[in-house]
Amino acid sequence: MKVDLDGAKILVTGGAGFVGSHIVDQALAAGAAHVTVIDDFVRGRHENLSGAVSTGRVEVVDDDIRDAALVDRLTQGCDVVFHQAALRITQCAEEPVRAVQVMINGTQNVLESAVRHHVRKLVAASSASVYGEPSYLPMDEAHPFNNRTLYGAAKIANEQIFRAYAEMYGLPYVALRYFNIYGPRMDIYGVYTEVLARWLDRIDAGEAPVIFGDGTQSMDLVYAGDVARANILAAQSDATDVVLNVGSGTETTLRELCDALLRLFGRQDLEPRHEPERKVNPVRRRRASLDRVRAALGYEPETDLDAGLRAVIEWRREALCTP
Ligand SMILES: NC(=O)c1ccc[n+]([C@@H]2O[C@H](COP(=O)([O-])OP(=O)(O)OC[C@H]3O[C@@H](n4cnc5c(N)ncnc54)[C@H](O)[C@@H]3O)[C@@H](O)[C@H]2O)c1
CATH class of the missing domain: 3.40.50.720 (NAD(P)-binding Rossmann-like Domain)
Structure with missing residues (x-):
């Protein structure tokens, strides 16, 4: 219908x-x-x-x-x-x-x-x-x-x-x-935020993003x-x-996502830190x-990913400025 x-x-x-x-x-x-x-x-x-x-x-x-x-x-x-x-x-x-x-x-x-x-x-x-x-x-x-x-x-x-x-x-x-x-309006506030939101916070604060595991885990x-x-x-x-x-x-590894964010922020100087994988999301590839x-x-x-991440970065700046 x-x-x-x-x-x-x-x-x-x-x-x-x-x-x-x-x-x-x-x-x-x-x-x-x-x-x-x-x-x-x-x-x-x-x-x-x-x-x-x-x-x-x-x-x-x-x-x-x-x-x-x-x-x-x-x-x-x-x-x-x-x-x-x-x-x-x-x-x-x-x-x-x-x-x-x-x-x-x-x-x-x-x-x-x-x-x-x-x-x-x-x-x-x-x-x-x-x-x-x-x-x-x-x-x-x-x-x-x-x-x-x-x-x-x-x-x-x-x-x-x-x-x-x-x-x-x-x-x-x-x-x-x-x-x-x-994308814009993704959860950047709550307790159930995704890895992307946490990395945005850290890179924005001039801190190295933390990758749990070796960074080869992928997402679509x-x-x-x-x-x-x-x-x-x-x-x-x-x-x-x-x-x-x-x-x-398209498959994007955690490492690729992290690198794309660092590039878009112009902070390739920040070297991601690796910590042991936590069993929150056991799915390895998508x-x-x-x-x-x-x-x-x-x-x-x-x-595409670059355009989408740019939109997220811009939206987040505005969202965090709005009381
Ligand atoms: N975000 C993702 O990556 C993703 C991936 C796969 C599937 N989904 C599915 O897509 C849909 C939308 O997800 P989203 O990312 O927008 O999540 P979201 O949490 O932002 O949206 C879900 C909405 O449902 C509302 N809600 C929850 N329980 C309710 C209830 N009992 N009565 C009325 N409203 C209720 C929440 O307040 C929230 O606004 C969901 O069904 C989710 O399972 C999301």
């Missing part, structure tokens, strides 16, 4: 978060008449939506997707639901009961409402975490579920439940397996604007009942195969 976003009514769960807020911006740019955001602000930030809210076409509901009646009311009349609300991988490990409530029961609330109100397309965030440790690279969508985390388990369950709802009720959906997303770094665009394309396309990778298709998403959505990553 293709949805023309011009004039459409949209719900974005987790819409005050990093990716969700970029989806809100791009949906407005595509002509959405009204966007409702539901976010309980466990990690979302009002600043992420300041531009969007100023259009007068956005309503922000500070509440929880675990409230089925509320989700149902907000879904009424919506053409598209972008489902982004989730807990971070680390928080899932710390609060497993809440993780299942939010990521499984909360997602089911979204699905039930989408079916009841005949939503024309559900576009949902899955994750490359479902793949776990790579059996081969690049990882295509047929790669086995080597995941061993509760977060990844919830994402796998979500994908399976989407498929079941498509089968039972004909609900049109696309699930997108995001790889390692970075994909720019947030590209991920949001994949969501918009998924809504606008005929694609349904499918899971698709969303990455850059690279997405984009064959399926290219064919299904015509998605192509547009922002």
